[in-house]
Amino acid sequence: MSEVVTFEVFEQEVQDLLRRLHDDTYQPTPMICRALGCAPNSEAASIQSAMLRQIAALTPPMDTPSTAYSRRVYDVLHYRYVERLTLEETAELLGLSVRHLARIQRNAIHALSCALWERIVSLSDVLPGQVQTPCEEEEGWQQQVTHELQALVSAAPATRANVAEVIHDVLALGSALTGGRSLEIGYVQPGIVAAIHPAAMRQMLITAISRLAEVATDGRITLFARLEDGDVKVSLVAEVVEEHGLCESDFARAILLPEGTTAQLQMDGKRAFVWLRMPSEGRVSVLVVDDNPDMARLYQRATEGTRYRIVHVAKGQDAFPTIEQTDPELIVLDVMLPDVDGWRLLMHLHENPRTCHIPVIVCTVVQEERLALSLGAAVYLPKPVSAAQFVRALDQALART
Numbered sequence: 001m002s003e004v005v006t007f008e009v010f011e012q013e014v015q016d017l018l019r020r021l022h023d024d025t026y027q028p029t030p031m032i033c034r035a036l037g038c039a040p041n042s043e044a045a046s047i048q049s050a051m052l053r054q055i056a057a058l059t060p061p062m063d064t065p066s067t068a069y070s071r072r073v074y075d076v077l078h079y080r081y082v083e084r085l086t087l088e089e090t091a092e093l094l095g096l097s098v099r100h101l102a103r104i105q106r107n108a109i110h111a112l113s114c115a116l117w118e119r120i121v122s123l124s125d126v127l128p129g130q131v132q133t134p135c136e137e138e139e140g141w142q143q144q145v146t147h148e149l150q151a152l153v154s155a156a157p158a159t160r161a162n163v164a165e166v167i168h169d170v171l172a173l174g175s176a177l178t179g180g181r182s183l184e185i186g187y188v189q190p191g192i193v194a195a196i197h198p199a200a201m202r203q204m205l206i207t208a209i210s211r212l213a214e215v216a217t218d219g220r221i222t223l224f225a226r227l228e229d230g231d232v233k234v235s236l237v238a239e240v241v242e243e244h245g246l247c248e249s250d251f252a253r254a255i256l257l258p259e260g261t262t263a264q265l266q267m268d269g270k271r272a273f274v275w276l277r278m279p280s281e282g283r284v285s286v287l288v289v290d291d292n293p294d295m296a297r298l299y300q301r302a303t304e305g306t307r308y309r310i311v312h313v314a315k316g317q318d319a320f321p322t323i324e325q326t327d328p329e330l331i332v333l334d335v336m337l338p339d340v341d342g343w344r345l346l347m348h349l350h351e352n353p354r355t356c357h358i359p360v361i362v363c364t365v366v367q368e369e370r371l372a373l374s375l376g377a378a379v380y381l382p383k384p385v386s387a388a389q390f391v392r393a394l395d396q397a398l399a400r401t
Contacts, residue, residue: 010035010120011113018081018109021048035116052082054116066327070259073108075325080105095285095311095326097229100277103264160281161198163225163232164188169198170205177206178213182220186237189226189305193281200258201278207255208236208263208274215240217270230283230309236274240267280307284398287328288312289319289345290363291338295383299332302387308394316340320348323355330397331360335372343375350376359397363390 013032020026028047030040036050055077060070072094079090091101171183194201212221216238224235251265251274261278286308288299296312303310311326313319316337323331331349335342346362349355359378369380378397381389 007113007117010117011110014113014116015109017047017051018112021051021081022084031120032116035120037119054112055082058112058115066325072104073111076101076105076108077112092313093322093325095287095309095322100229103262107262159197161194161196161201161278163192163194163201163234164190166194166198166201166205167223167225167234170202170209173206177210178221179210181213181216183209184220184222186222186224186235187226188224192225192227192232194232195279195281195283196258196261200256204255204257204261204263204276204278205234208276211251211254212236212238212240212272212274215272227280227305227307228277230280230285230307231277232280234276234278236272236276238272239270240272282307284308284330284394285326285328286310286330286332286394287319287322287326288332289316289337289342290332290334291315291336292334295334295363298385298387299390302390303394306391308391314338316342316345319345320352320355323358328358329401330394331355331358332394333360333362333364333377335362335364335366335368343371346372346375346377357401359400361393361397363393 010031013029017026017028017032024044026044027041033040033042033047036047036054038046038050055074058070058074058077060074064071066075075094076090079085079093080087085093087098087101087105091098094101096104167185167188170177171185175181177183209221217240221236221238224237226233251263255263255276257263258278261276264275264277266273266275284307286299286303288296288310290296290312291314293314296310296314299312300310308330311322311328313322317339319331333342333346333349335346337345342364346360349358349360356376360376361379361381362372362377363381363383363385364372365383367382369382372380378400379393381393385393
């Protein structure tokens, strides 16, 4: 009888195929060939074409926001495995950190694997018992909770989660949630609001805390919450037993994640870190066009803990493609660029129907405030600039929208 194939094994096979998708000598497993609708021992070109079609099938509707989960999943798969960009190139194009992109890539591969897995279990020529499906009881429970959360969101679509209040509600559950372990607050940034329903955020926290409490050793879990890159980031930290048995993919999969949210587990010796990320209410995407990486880092540091999320490109020619991908609310432009005339770029931004509504802050060493304003800039900010001056300029430009 054929060897039983679990979803975990299948997902690893999908990942291996993606890694070697353009390797003409690679031959995937018969199960992968079957999932792609190819005969075993098919030529590499046929396998490649079938996988590219499967990725294309995940294309979201045109009006899907660039930050939506389905859009992120497709973009990452497309850029990494269709256009064959590096992790660093894709991260820069999408305005994400490499670490954040790596998390999304894992989620994207999981989503692709799920789509292929559904085809596998539905094929009539797969023998009973050859494919091991997930626990139906747990799957049914997750679907029920998901449906109830969707009903709450539909009934109150504009309801948002006050992060401090949700955390207070979860803390009130006490030892019933943590199994007698203490849940301590390290730091919660005041006034932050997550752009998800409070019930959804509570369920995310409850699941993450209860799973972590099962393997915590010293009876203490510490919680932090703050804004980072325009997202609400909730962190859980605990010391865990040596044979903890925690698996990052299983841990993240156990948490019911609303669209646009992510969960990550990372181990550092015996210490476990859980990071839950969700979009913040009022998050503002800022495209920075500046060839100086030190200035980009200054802008990143200046906006830490604020609603602003920096997306950086070093070349003027990348401005319009990045605008299409990230849909920024503000643009910060240095007119001294290595590849294009920054003044002409400013004119094009002001005249183009797609971008004319986006306020532009000209931040440059060139002392030409009148020229900048006459060509369409909303704010002129001379360099050198302090962190406080930069944030004030962002506030001023945003107020003009």
